[in-house]
Amino acid sequence: MGTVTKALELLDLFTREQALIGLSELARQSGMNKATCFRMMTEMQALGLVEQAGASKAYRLGPAVLRLAALREAAVPTRDAAMPVVQALAREVGETAHLSHIVGTTLRTLAFAYSAAHGTKVMMEDADLLPFHATSSGLAVMAFLSDESVDSLLSGPLPAFTAVTHTNPAQVRAQLATIRLTGWSETHATFEADVRSVAVPLFDASGGCTGAIGIAAPAARVTPALHAQMVTSLMRAGAEITALWGGRLPPALKDAWTTAA
Protein backbone atom coordinates (compact mmCIF):
# COMPACT_ATOMS: atom_id res chain seq x y z
CA MET A 1 0.00 0.00 0.00
CA GLY A 2 1.22 3.48 -0.76
CA THR A 3 2.41 5.74 2.00
CA VAL A 4 -0.01 8.48 1.02
CA THR A 5 -2.92 6.10 1.35
CA LYS A 6 -1.79 5.10 4.81
CA ALA A 7 -1.52 8.70 5.90
CA LEU A 8 -4.98 9.50 4.62
CA GLU A 9 -6.40 6.41 6.27
CA LEU A 10 -5.12 7.96 9.44
CA LEU A 11 -7.20 11.04 8.68
CA ASP A 12 -10.20 8.82 8.10
CA LEU A 13 -10.15 7.73 11.73
CA PHE A 14 -11.38 11.14 12.78
CA THR A 15 -15.14 11.29 13.20
CA ARG A 16 -17.63 13.48 15.00
CA GLU A 17 -17.56 11.31 18.11
CA GLN A 18 -13.81 10.92 17.94
CA ALA A 19 -12.53 14.35 17.07
CA LEU A 20 -9.41 14.04 19.22
CA ILE A 21 -7.10 11.06 18.89
CA GLY A 22 -3.82 10.43 20.68
CA LEU A 23 -0.77 8.88 19.08
CA SER A 24 -1.07 5.42 20.63
CA GLU A 25 -4.78 5.29 19.90
CA LEU A 26 -4.08 6.28 16.32
CA ALA A 27 -1.56 3.45 16.00
CA ARG A 28 -3.93 0.97 17.58
CA GLN A 29 -6.91 1.82 15.42
CA SER A 30 -4.99 2.00 12.18
CA GLY A 31 -2.99 -1.12 12.92
CA MET A 32 0.17 0.70 11.98
CA ASN A 33 3.35 1.13 13.93
CA LYS A 34 3.46 3.94 16.41
CA ALA A 35 6.62 5.39 14.92
CA THR A 36 5.04 5.36 11.48
CA CYS A 37 2.00 7.14 12.79
CA PHE A 38 4.12 9.68 14.52
CA ARG A 39 6.12 10.56 11.44
CA MET A 40 3.01 10.86 9.33
CA MET A 41 1.18 12.99 11.85
CA THR A 42 4.22 15.22 12.22
CA GLU A 43 4.37 15.64 8.48
CA MET A 44 0.68 16.38 8.20
CA GLN A 45 0.88 18.75 11.12
CA ALA A 46 3.55 20.79 9.34
CA LEU A 47 1.08 21.20 6.51
CA GLY A 48 -1.80 22.18 8.75
CA LEU A 49 -3.85 19.11 7.93
CA VAL A 50 -3.87 18.13 11.59
CA GLU A 51 -2.92 19.97 14.74
CA GLN A 52 -2.34 19.14 18.36
CA ALA A 53 -5.13 20.49 20.47
CA GLY A 54 -3.99 22.93 23.11
CA ALA A 55 -2.81 21.36 26.33
CA SER A 56 -3.36 17.77 25.32
CA LYS A 57 -1.01 16.14 22.86
CA ALA A 58 -3.89 14.53 21.03
CA TYR A 59 -4.36 15.31 17.37
CA ARG A 60 -7.36 16.72 15.59
CA LEU A 61 -8.06 17.88 12.05
CA GLY A 62 -6.34 21.14 11.19
CA PRO A 63 -7.27 24.33 9.40
CA ALA A 64 -5.80 23.30 6.05
CA VAL A 65 -8.79 21.11 5.32
CA LEU A 66 -11.00 24.21 5.34
CA ARG A 67 -9.03 25.76 2.53
CA LEU A 68 -9.33 22.62 0.44
CA ALA A 69 -13.04 22.39 1.05
CA ALA A 70 -13.55 26.05 0.18
CA LEU A 71 -11.76 25.49 -3.12
CA ARG A 72 -13.77 22.39 -3.85
CA GLU A 73 -17.00 24.25 -3.16
CA ALA A 74 -15.88 27.12 -5.39
CA ALA A 75 -15.18 24.68 -8.22
CA VAL A 76 -18.06 22.28 -7.68
CA PRO A 77 -20.80 23.62 -5.44
CA THR A 78 -22.17 20.61 -3.60
CA ARG A 79 -22.78 21.16 0.04
CA ASP A 80 -23.40 24.88 0.03
CA ALA A 81 -25.80 24.58 -2.88
CA ALA A 82 -27.81 21.77 -1.34
CA MET A 83 -27.83 22.97 2.26
CA PRO A 84 -30.85 25.30 2.04
CA VAL A 85 -32.88 22.53 0.45
CA VAL A 86 -31.97 20.12 3.24
CA GLN A 87 -32.97 22.65 5.87
CA ALA A 88 -36.23 23.47 4.14
CA LEU A 89 -37.00 19.77 3.89
CA ALA A 90 -36.50 19.20 7.60
CA ARG A 91 -38.70 22.16 8.43
CA GLU A 92 -41.40 21.12 5.98
CA VAL A 93 -41.66 17.51 7.08
CA GLY A 94 -40.89 18.09 10.71
CA GLU A 95 -38.29 15.32 10.88
CA THR A 96 -34.54 14.93 10.46
CA ALA A 97 -33.32 15.41 6.89
CA HIS A 98 -30.05 14.00 5.72
CA LEU A 99 -27.79 14.49 2.69
CA SER A 100 -25.13 11.98 1.70
CA HIS A 101 -22.77 11.55 -1.21
CA ILE A 102 -20.40 8.97 -2.61
CA VAL A 103 -16.75 9.29 -1.64
CA GLY A 104 -14.68 6.60 -3.31
CA THR A 105 -16.67 3.43 -2.68
CA THR A 106 -18.36 4.66 0.47
CA LEU A 107 -21.46 6.69 1.18
CA ARG A 108 -20.81 9.49 3.61
CA THR A 109 -22.84 12.09 5.41
CA LEU A 110 -22.48 15.50 3.80
CA ALA A 111 -25.00 17.45 5.85
CA PHE A 112 -28.13 17.07 7.92
CA ALA A 113 -30.77 19.29 9.42
CA TYR A 114 -33.06 18.82 12.37
CA SER A 115 -36.61 19.97 12.78
CA ALA A 116 -37.81 21.80 15.84
CA ALA A 117 -41.26 20.27 15.50
CA HIS A 118 -40.78 17.48 18.03
CA GLY A 119 -38.86 16.97 21.21
CA THR A 120 -37.61 13.62 20.03
CA LYS A 121 -35.91 13.29 16.68
CA VAL A 122 -33.47 11.01 14.96
CA MET A 123 -29.95 12.20 15.65
CA MET A 124 -27.43 12.07 12.87
CA GLU A 125 -24.12 13.07 14.43
CA ASP A 126 -22.91 9.53 14.64
CA ALA A 127 -23.71 8.45 11.13
CA ASP A 128 -20.57 9.35 9.24
CA LEU A 129 -20.37 6.23 7.14
CA LEU A 130 -23.63 4.92 5.73
CA PRO A 131 -23.74 1.22 4.89
CA PHE A 132 -25.25 0.76 1.45
CA HIS A 133 -27.25 -2.33 2.34
CA ALA A 134 -28.82 -1.08 5.56
CA THR A 135 -29.86 2.52 4.91
CA SER A 136 -32.53 4.01 2.71
CA SER A 137 -29.98 6.41 1.23
CA GLY A 138 -27.66 3.52 0.42
CA LEU A 139 -30.44 1.59 -1.30
CA ALA A 140 -31.56 4.68 -3.24
CA VAL A 141 -28.04 5.19 -4.58
CA MET A 142 -27.43 1.53 -5.38
CA ALA A 143 -30.63 1.33 -7.38
CA PHE A 144 -29.11 3.78 -9.84
CA LEU A 145 -25.57 2.47 -10.03
CA SER A 146 -24.24 0.03 -12.60
CA ASP A 147 -24.63 -3.69 -11.96
CA GLU A 148 -20.88 -4.07 -11.53
CA SER A 149 -20.79 -1.35 -8.90
CA VAL A 150 -23.62 -2.99 -6.99
CA ASP A 151 -21.88 -6.34 -7.26
CA SER A 152 -18.70 -5.01 -5.72
CA LEU A 153 -20.57 -3.10 -3.01
CA LEU A 154 -22.42 -6.27 -2.00
CA SER A 155 -19.44 -8.59 -2.41
CA GLY A 156 -18.09 -8.20 1.10
CA PRO A 157 -19.87 -9.46 4.19
CA LEU A 158 -22.93 -7.36 5.07
CA PRO A 159 -22.91 -6.59 8.78
CA ALA A 160 -26.16 -6.67 10.75
CA PHE A 161 -26.79 -3.49 12.71
CA THR A 162 -30.11 -4.59 14.13
CA ALA A 163 -32.03 -7.86 14.28
CA VAL A 164 -33.82 -7.05 11.02
CA THR A 165 -30.90 -5.91 8.86
CA HIS A 166 -30.84 -7.73 5.55
CA THR A 167 -27.50 -9.48 5.43
CA ASN A 168 -28.16 -11.58 2.37
CA PRO A 169 -27.08 -9.85 -0.90
CA ALA A 170 -30.07 -11.37 -2.68
CA GLN A 171 -32.47 -9.79 -0.18
CA VAL A 172 -30.85 -6.43 -0.73
CA ARG A 173 -30.76 -6.74 -4.49
CA ALA A 174 -34.43 -7.68 -4.58
CA GLN A 175 -35.37 -4.25 -3.31
CA LEU A 176 -33.54 -2.33 -6.00
CA ALA A 177 -35.93 -3.10 -8.84
CA THR A 178 -38.85 -1.73 -6.84
CA ILE A 179 -36.90 1.40 -5.99
CA ARG A 180 -36.16 1.97 -9.66
CA LEU A 181 -39.90 1.83 -10.35
CA THR A 182 -41.19 3.95 -7.49
CA GLY A 183 -38.26 6.36 -7.36
CA TRP A 184 -37.77 6.12 -3.61
CA SER A 185 -36.37 3.70 -1.08
CA GLU A 186 -37.32 2.83 2.45
CA THR A 187 -35.91 1.03 5.47
CA HIS A 188 -37.47 -0.07 8.75
CA ALA A 189 -34.97 -0.18 11.59
CA THR A 190 -32.33 -1.91 9.50
CA PHE A 191 -29.63 0.50 10.69
CA GLU A 192 -30.98 1.94 13.89
CA ALA A 193 -33.78 0.44 15.95
CA ASP A 194 -37.12 2.26 15.97
CA VAL A 195 -36.18 4.43 13.00
CA ARG A 196 -37.97 4.46 9.68
CA SER A 197 -36.43 6.32 6.83
CA VAL A 198 -37.16 7.16 3.23
CA ALA A 199 -34.70 8.43 0.62
CA VAL A 200 -34.34 9.39 -3.02
CA PRO A 201 -31.25 9.40 -5.25
CA LEU A 202 -29.42 12.51 -6.46
CA PHE A 203 -27.54 13.04 -9.71
CA ASP A 204 -24.80 15.45 -10.66
CA ALA A 205 -23.29 16.81 -13.85
CA SER A 206 -21.37 13.58 -14.47
CA GLY A 207 -24.72 12.00 -15.25
CA GLY A 208 -24.41 9.37 -12.54
CA CYS A 209 -26.04 9.00 -9.18
CA THR A 210 -23.62 10.45 -6.66
CA GLY A 211 -25.68 10.89 -3.54
CA ALA A 212 -29.03 10.70 -1.82
CA ILE A 213 -31.29 12.73 0.38
CA GLY A 214 -33.43 11.12 3.01
CA ILE A 215 -35.68 11.66 5.98
CA ALA A 216 -35.47 9.66 9.19
CA ALA A 217 -38.23 9.58 11.78
CA PRO A 218 -39.05 7.61 14.92
CA ALA A 219 -41.04 4.61 13.66
CA ALA A 220 -43.97 5.26 15.98
CA ARG A 221 -44.53 8.69 14.47
CA VAL A 222 -44.71 7.56 10.84
CA THR A 223 -48.41 7.58 10.00
CA PRO A 224 -49.54 6.82 6.44
CA ALA A 225 -50.09 10.57 5.99
CA LEU A 226 -46.59 11.48 7.16
CA HIS A 227 -45.13 8.74 5.04
CA ALA A 228 -46.86 10.10 1.97
CA GLN A 229 -45.61 13.58 2.72
CA MET A 230 -42.07 12.33 3.20
CA VAL A 231 -42.15 10.76 -0.23
CA THR A 232 -43.56 13.75 -2.07
CA SER A 233 -41.33 16.26 -0.27
CA LEU A 234 -38.29 14.12 -1.00
CA MET A 235 -39.11 13.96 -4.68
CA ARG A 236 -39.25 17.72 -4.88
CA ALA A 237 -36.06 18.13 -2.87
CA GLY A 238 -34.32 15.46 -4.95
CA ALA A 239 -35.23 17.21 -8.18
CA GLU A 240 -34.08 20.54 -6.80
CA ILE A 241 -30.70 19.37 -5.63
CA THR A 242 -30.09 17.41 -8.80
CA ALA A 243 -30.77 20.60 -10.73
CA LEU A 244 -28.44 22.60 -8.46
CA TRP A 245 -25.72 20.02 -9.02
CA GLY A 246 -26.09 20.38 -12.77
CA GLY A 247 -27.47 16.86 -13.09
CA ARG A 248 -30.45 15.41 -14.89
CA LEU A 249 -32.90 12.83 -13.63
CA PRO A 250 -33.02 9.58 -15.62
CA PRO A 251 -36.22 9.71 -17.74
CA ALA A 252 -37.81 6.77 -15.92
CA LEU A 253 -37.24 8.45 -12.58
CA LYS A 254 -38.54 11.76 -13.83
CA ASP A 255 -41.72 10.03 -14.97
CA ALA A 256 -42.13 8.22 -11.66
CA TRP A 257 -41.71 11.43 -9.69
CA THR A 258 -43.98 13.59 -11.83
CA THR A 259 -46.82 11.08 -12.02
CA ALA A 260 -46.58 10.55 -8.26
CA ALA A 261 -46.93 14.26 -7.61
Added chain:
Amino acid sequence: MGTVTKALELLDLFTREQALIGLSELARQSGMNKATCFRMMTEMQALGLVEQAGASKAYRLGPAVLRLAALREAAVPTRDAAMPVVQALAREVGETAHLSHIVGTTLRTLAFAYSAAHGTKVMMEDADLLPFHATSSGLAVMAFLSDESVDSLLSGPLPAFTAVTHTNPAQVRAQLATIRLTGWSETHATFEADVRSVAVPLFDASGGCTGAIGIAAPAARVTPALHAQMVTSLMRAGAEITALWGGRLPPALKDAWTTAA
Protein backbone atom coordinates in the same frame (compact mmCIF):
# COMPACT_ATOMS: atom_id res chain seq x y z
CA MET B 1 11.21 15.17 2.08
CA GLY B 2 8.46 12.79 3.04
CA THR B 3 6.16 11.30 0.46
CA VAL B 4 3.08 12.53 2.24
CA THR B 5 4.36 16.09 2.13
CA LYS B 6 4.97 15.84 -1.58
CA ALA B 7 1.48 14.55 -2.19
CA LEU B 8 -0.07 17.33 -0.18
CA GLU B 9 2.07 19.91 -1.92
CA LEU B 10 0.40 18.66 -5.03
CA LEU B 11 -2.95 19.49 -3.48
CA ASP B 12 -1.68 22.94 -2.65
CA LEU B 13 -1.34 23.76 -6.33
CA PHE B 14 -5.10 23.93 -6.65
CA THR B 15 -6.46 27.45 -6.30
CA ARG B 16 -9.62 29.28 -7.26
CA GLU B 17 -8.16 30.36 -10.60
CA GLN B 18 -6.62 26.99 -11.23
CA ALA B 19 -9.26 24.53 -10.16
CA LEU B 20 -8.46 22.02 -12.89
CA ILE B 21 -4.90 20.79 -13.45
CA GLY B 22 -3.67 18.17 -15.90
CA LEU B 23 -1.01 15.61 -15.15
CA SER B 24 1.82 17.24 -17.08
CA GLU B 25 1.01 20.64 -15.67
CA LEU B 26 0.99 19.17 -12.19
CA ALA B 27 4.44 17.71 -12.75
CA ARG B 28 5.75 20.97 -14.17
CA GLN B 29 4.47 23.17 -11.38
CA SER B 30 5.50 20.88 -8.58
CA GLY B 31 8.89 20.14 -10.11
CA MET B 32 8.30 16.44 -9.52
CA ASN B 33 8.51 13.59 -11.97
CA LYS B 34 5.42 12.91 -14.00
CA ALA B 35 5.33 9.26 -12.95
CA THR B 36 5.52 10.30 -9.32
CA CYS B 37 2.68 12.74 -9.78
CA PHE B 38 0.62 10.15 -11.52
CA ARG B 39 1.00 7.59 -8.77
CA MET B 40 0.18 10.10 -6.09
CA MET B 41 -2.84 11.45 -7.89
CA THR B 42 -4.08 7.93 -8.53
CA GLU B 43 -3.71 7.13 -4.88
CA MET B 44 -5.47 10.29 -3.79
CA GLN B 45 -8.18 9.72 -6.35
CA ALA B 46 -8.93 6.32 -4.85
CA LEU B 47 -9.51 8.09 -1.55
CA GLY B 48 -11.73 10.76 -3.06
CA LEU B 49 -9.33 13.59 -2.29
CA VAL B 50 -9.13 14.43 -5.98
CA GLU B 51 -11.16 13.37 -8.96
CA GLN B 52 -10.91 13.61 -12.71
CA ALA B 53 -13.42 16.07 -14.03
CA GLY B 54 -15.89 14.59 -16.49
CA ALA B 55 -14.70 14.45 -20.05
CA SER B 56 -11.29 15.99 -19.46
CA LYS B 57 -8.59 14.00 -17.77
CA ALA B 58 -7.59 16.95 -15.64
CA TYR B 59 -7.76 16.63 -11.89
CA ARG B 60 -9.65 18.71 -9.37
CA LEU B 61 -10.25 18.49 -5.64
CA GLY B 62 -12.60 15.67 -4.69
CA PRO B 63 -15.52 15.22 -2.34
CA ALA B 64 -13.45 13.74 0.49
CA VAL B 65 -12.19 17.17 1.46
CA LEU B 66 -15.75 18.19 2.30
CA ARG B 67 -16.05 15.45 4.86
CA LEU B 68 -12.81 16.47 6.53
CA ALA B 69 -13.84 20.11 6.62
CA ALA B 70 -17.24 19.23 8.06
CA LEU B 71 -15.54 17.30 10.85
CA ARG B 72 -13.12 20.11 11.52
CA GLU B 73 -15.96 22.59 11.74
CA ALA B 74 -17.86 20.27 14.07
CA ALA B 75 -14.84 20.02 16.36
CA VAL B 76 -13.58 23.60 16.07
CA PRO B 77 -16.13 26.00 14.62
CA THR B 78 -14.09 28.53 12.70
CA ARG B 79 -15.51 29.43 9.36
CA ASP B 80 -19.16 28.75 10.00
CA ALA B 81 -19.05 30.64 13.27
CA ALA B 82 -17.39 33.70 11.80
CA MET B 83 -19.20 33.83 8.48
CA PRO B 84 -22.27 35.80 9.64
CA VAL B 85 -20.02 38.41 11.22
CA VAL B 86 -18.04 38.78 7.99
CA GLN B 87 -21.22 39.24 5.99
CA ALA B 88 -22.66 41.74 8.44
CA LEU B 89 -19.41 43.68 8.34
CA ALA B 90 -19.45 43.94 4.55
CA ARG B 91 -23.05 45.09 4.61
CA GLU B 92 -22.44 47.59 7.38
CA VAL B 93 -19.37 49.23 5.88
CA GLY B 94 -20.40 48.84 2.26
CA GLU B 95 -17.05 47.39 1.22
CA THR B 96 -15.42 43.99 0.81
CA ALA B 97 -14.79 42.16 4.09
CA HIS B 98 -12.23 39.44 4.36
CA LEU B 99 -11.40 36.75 6.92
CA SER B 100 -8.05 34.97 6.99
CA HIS B 101 -6.34 32.50 9.28
CA ILE B 102 -2.94 30.97 9.81
CA VAL B 103 -2.29 27.60 8.18
CA GLY B 104 1.18 26.37 9.02
CA THR B 105 3.39 29.38 8.36
CA THR B 106 1.10 30.99 5.81
CA LEU B 107 -1.87 33.27 6.04
CA ARG B 108 -4.76 32.06 3.92
CA THR B 109 -8.16 33.34 2.94
CA LEU B 110 -10.91 31.62 4.90
CA ALA B 111 -13.91 33.59 3.69
CA PHE B 112 -14.92 36.92 2.26
CA ALA B 113 -18.11 38.84 1.64
CA TYR B 114 -18.97 41.56 -0.82
CA SER B 115 -21.22 44.53 -0.34
CA ALA B 116 -23.90 45.48 -2.81
CA ALA B 117 -23.49 49.15 -1.96
CA HIS B 118 -21.24 50.02 -4.90
CA GLY B 119 -20.80 48.89 -8.46
CA THR B 120 -17.06 48.69 -8.01
CA LYS B 121 -15.56 46.73 -5.17
CA VAL B 122 -12.34 44.98 -4.31
CA MET B 123 -12.48 41.39 -5.55
CA MET B 124 -11.03 38.71 -3.36
CA GLU B 125 -11.28 35.51 -5.40
CA ASP B 126 -7.64 35.55 -6.36
CA ALA B 127 -6.19 36.19 -2.95
CA ASP B 128 -5.65 32.70 -1.61
CA LEU B 129 -2.29 33.29 -0.03
CA LEU B 130 -1.80 36.57 1.81
CA PRO B 131 1.78 37.83 2.15
CA PHE B 132 2.41 38.87 5.72
CA HIS B 133 4.48 41.90 4.83
CA ALA B 134 2.19 43.41 2.21
CA THR B 135 -1.34 43.06 3.53
CA SER B 136 -3.11 44.70 6.41
CA SER B 137 -4.27 41.30 7.67
CA GLY B 138 -0.70 40.02 7.59
CA LEU B 139 0.56 43.00 9.56
CA ALA B 140 -2.27 42.71 12.08
CA VAL B 141 -1.39 39.08 12.73
CA MET B 142 2.36 39.64 12.89
CA ALA B 143 1.93 42.40 15.44
CA PHE B 144 0.62 39.79 17.86
CA LEU B 145 2.98 36.92 17.15
CA SER B 146 6.17 36.15 19.04
CA ASP B 147 9.37 37.87 17.97
CA GLU B 148 10.81 34.58 16.76
CA SER B 149 7.79 33.95 14.58
CA VAL B 150 8.04 37.41 13.07
CA ASP B 151 11.75 36.90 12.49
CA SER B 152 11.20 33.72 10.54
CA LEU B 153 8.32 35.20 8.57
CA LEU B 154 10.49 38.14 7.52
CA SER B 155 13.65 36.13 7.00
CA GLY B 156 13.03 35.24 3.37
CA PRO B 157 13.01 37.77 0.54
CA LEU B 158 9.95 40.02 0.61
CA PRO B 159 8.51 40.27 -2.89
CA ALA B 160 7.17 43.60 -4.15
CA PHE B 161 3.63 43.40 -5.49
CA THR B 162 3.36 47.08 -6.35
CA ALA B 163 5.77 50.00 -6.53
CA VAL B 164 5.11 50.90 -2.92
CA THR B 165 5.37 47.47 -1.25
CA HIS B 166 7.74 47.56 1.70
CA THR B 167 10.43 45.05 0.88
CA ASN B 168 12.78 45.94 3.71
CA PRO B 169 12.16 43.89 6.88
CA ALA B 170 12.99 46.92 9.00
CA GLN B 171 10.28 48.97 7.30
CA VAL B 172 7.77 46.23 7.97
CA ARG B 173 8.82 45.72 11.55
CA ALA B 174 8.57 49.43 12.25
CA GLN B 175 4.83 49.31 11.67
CA LEU B 176 4.16 46.55 14.18
CA ALA B 177 4.69 48.63 17.32
CA THR B 178 2.11 51.16 16.14
CA ILE B 179 -0.35 48.41 15.36
CA ARG B 180 0.05 46.98 18.85
CA LEU B 181 -0.84 50.41 20.25
CA THR B 182 -3.77 51.30 18.02
CA GLY B 183 -5.13 47.78 17.67
CA TRP B 184 -5.49 47.92 13.90
CA SER B 185 -3.29 47.83 10.81
CA GLU B 186 -3.47 49.53 7.48
CA THR B 187 -1.96 49.27 4.01
CA HIS B 188 -2.05 51.58 1.00
CA ALA B 189 -1.75 49.73 -2.28
CA THR B 190 1.09 47.53 -1.03
CA PHE B 191 -0.55 44.38 -2.37
CA GLU B 192 -2.94 45.60 -5.02
CA ALA B 193 -2.82 49.01 -6.67
CA ASP B 194 -5.56 51.49 -5.76
CA VAL B 195 -6.67 49.46 -2.77
CA ARG B 196 -6.62 50.63 0.82
CA SER B 197 -7.30 48.16 3.53
CA VAL B 198 -7.60 48.03 7.29
CA ALA B 199 -7.49 44.92 9.48
CA VAL B 200 -7.57 43.73 13.08
CA PRO B 201 -6.19 40.53 14.63
CA LEU B 202 -8.27 37.59 15.85
CA PHE B 203 -7.54 35.20 18.70
CA ASP B 204 -8.73 31.69 19.39
CA ALA B 205 -8.90 29.36 22.36
CA SER B 206 -5.18 28.59 22.13
CA GLY B 207 -4.60 32.13 23.36
CA GLY B 208 -2.60 33.14 20.32
CA CYS B 209 -3.42 35.26 17.33
CA THR B 210 -4.51 32.88 14.59
CA GLY B 211 -6.17 35.11 12.04
CA ALA B 212 -7.39 38.52 11.02
CA ILE B 213 -10.40 40.24 9.63
CA GLY B 214 -10.09 43.16 7.28
CA ILE B 215 -11.88 45.50 4.92
CA ALA B 216 -10.58 46.46 1.51
CA ALA B 217 -11.87 49.43 -0.46
CA PRO B 218 -10.91 51.34 -3.60
CA ALA B 219 -8.50 54.03 -2.38
CA ALA B 220 -10.48 56.85 -3.96
CA ARG B 221 -13.53 55.98 -1.91
CA VAL B 222 -11.83 55.99 1.49
CA THR B 223 -12.85 59.30 3.05
CA PRO B 224 -11.80 60.07 6.63
CA ALA B 225 -15.35 59.26 7.69
CA LEU B 226 -15.33 55.87 5.97
CA HIS B 227 -11.91 55.13 7.36
CA ALA B 228 -13.12 55.83 10.87
CA GLN B 229 -16.10 53.59 10.36
CA MET B 230 -13.93 50.81 9.01
CA VAL B 231 -11.82 50.92 12.14
CA THR B 232 -14.68 50.95 14.63
CA SER B 233 -16.67 48.28 12.76
CA LEU B 234 -13.60 46.09 12.57
CA MET B 235 -12.97 46.36 16.28
CA ARG B 236 -16.48 45.19 17.01
CA ALA B 237 -16.26 42.38 14.48
CA GLY B 238 -12.84 41.37 15.78
CA ALA B 239 -14.11 41.15 19.34
CA GLU B 240 -17.13 39.14 18.21
CA ILE B 241 -15.20 36.57 16.23
CA THR B 242 -12.56 36.22 18.92
CA ALA B 243 -15.38 35.47 21.37
CA LEU B 244 -16.94 32.96 18.97
CA TRP B 245 -13.60 31.23 18.62
CA GLY B 246 -13.31 30.93 22.37
CA GLY B 247 -10.41 33.35 22.49
CA ARG B 248 -9.63 36.36 24.64
CA LEU B 249 -8.23 39.68 23.56
CA PRO B 250 -4.86 40.62 25.06
CA PRO B 251 -5.55 43.24 27.77
CA ALA B 252 -3.66 45.98 25.93
CA LEU B 253 -5.71 45.35 22.80
CA LYS B 254 -8.94 45.26 24.74
CA ASP B 255 -8.11 48.64 26.24
CA ALA B 256 -7.20 50.12 22.87
CA TRP B 257 -10.43 48.90 21.32
CA THR B 258 -12.72 49.96 24.14
CA THR B 259 -11.24 53.46 24.55
CA ALA B 260 -11.41 53.96 20.78
CA ALA B 261 -15.09 53.11 20.72
Added chain:
DNA sequence: GCTATTGGTTCATTATATGAACCGTTGGTT
Protein backbone atom coordinates in the same frame (compact mmCIF):
# COMPACT_ATOMS: atom_id res chain seq x y z
C1' DG C 1 2.58 13.00 -42.64
C1' DC C 2 5.26 15.38 -39.50
C1' DT C 3 5.84 17.32 -34.79
C1' DA C 4 4.74 18.36 -30.16
C1' DT C 5 1.97 17.51 -26.37
C1' DT C 6 -1.09 14.93 -23.77
C1' DG C 7 -2.17 11.00 -20.06
C1' DG C 8 -0.37 6.87 -18.72
C1' DT C 9 3.20 2.80 -18.03
C1' DT C 10 7.53 0.21 -17.22
C1' DC C 11 11.45 -1.46 -14.37
C1' DA C 12 16.17 -1.26 -12.55
C1' DT C 13 17.98 1.82 -9.02
C1' DT C 14 17.84 4.15 -4.83
C1' DA C 15 16.01 6.64 -1.35
C1' DT C 16 12.52 6.38 1.90
C1' DA C 17 9.40 4.19 5.15
C1' DT C 18 9.30 0.86 8.62
C1' DG C 19 9.10 -1.29 13.40
C1' DA C 20 11.21 -3.46 17.64
C1' DA C 21 13.16 -1.64 21.21
C1' DC C 22 14.19 2.23 23.68
C1' DC C 23 13.56 6.99 26.47
C1' DG C 24 11.63 10.12 29.81
C1' DT C 25 7.07 11.53 31.81
C1' DT C 26 2.70 11.21 33.65
C1' DG C 27 -1.14 9.45 36.42
C1' DG C 28 -3.17 6.08 38.97
C1' DT C 29 -2.66 1.96 42.61
C1' DT C 30 -1.03 -0.32 46.23
Added chain:
DNA sequence: AACCAACGGTTCATATAATGAACCAATAGC
Protein backbone atom coordinates in the same frame (compact mmCIF):
# COMPACT_ATOMS: atom_id res chain seq x y z
C1' DA D 1 7.10 6.11 48.10
C1' DA D 2 7.51 2.61 45.31
C1' DC D 3 5.45 0.52 41.59
C1' DC D 4 3.22 -0.17 37.19
C1' DA D 5 1.16 0.79 32.93
C1' DA D 6 0.35 3.82 29.45
C1' DC D 7 1.54 7.92 27.30
C1' DG D 8 4.20 10.81 23.42
C1' DG D 9 8.27 10.67 21.21
C1' DT D 10 13.01 8.77 19.38
C1' DT D 11 16.55 5.62 17.44
C1' DC D 12 18.73 2.84 13.76
C1' DA D 13 19.49 -1.40 11.02
C1' DT D 14 16.46 -3.39 7.72
C1' DA D 15 13.29 -3.83 4.08
C1' DT D 16 9.97 -1.90 1.30
C1' DA D 17 8.14 1.51 -1.37
C1' DA D 18 9.19 5.70 -4.16
C1' DT D 19 11.69 7.24 -8.02
C1' DG D 20 12.69 8.82 -12.92
C1' DA D 21 14.44 8.13 -17.70
C1' DA D 22 12.64 6.13 -21.32
C1' DC D 23 8.76 4.45 -23.55
C1' DC D 24 3.60 3.93 -25.31
C1' DA D 25 -0.56 5.23 -27.62
C1' DA D 26 -3.57 8.98 -28.60
C1' DT D 27 -4.69 13.54 -29.89
C1' DA D 28 -4.15 18.22 -31.98
C1' DG D 29 -1.94 21.66 -34.97
C1' DC D 30 0.27 22.62 -39.13
